[in-house]
Amino acid sequence: MRCGDPPSRWTSRRVRARTPSLGLEVDRRGRLFVAGGTAGDARVVDTRTGEVLARYQFATVRATVTVHQPAAVVAERLWPGMGAVEPVDAGSCLVHLGAETAADLAWMVAVIGVDFTVTEPPELVEAVRALGERCRRALAPPADRSG
Structure with missing residues (x-):
């Protein structure tokens, strides 16, 4: 064998x-x-x-995220074990993910590199919002950085 x-x-x-x-x-x-x-x-x-x-x-936090690209495109952007891709239509798919924290999930979805929509769980919605704000502050002039 x-x-x-x-x-x-x-x-x-x-x-x-x-x-x-x-x-x-x-x-x-x-x-x-x-x-x-x-x-x-x-x-x-x-x-x-x-x-x-x-x-x-x-994985203690799980989510399904709508990604606004065809399933074949998204599948090529995921590393092995990152998530399962489920086609919805010609231009979008669902990605099923799991991680230890909502912040980890937010990062995982963001690094796919395509537009997406998060509606639940509430912890992930907040984690994506926080990540977006952190990235926005990173681009602001030093005097405008707050929070």
């Missing part, structure tokens, strides 16, 4: 991908460690039975 090849006893019945995953590793005891991508979680799976032995949640 080559590195990365699943054991032959795995079948599509036993292994079902429910969330994108970034990293996989099997230890000597047959436990598969899966680092979730957009789900912001990790799982430990018994490779013999497919049973999930443990789950760990890392």
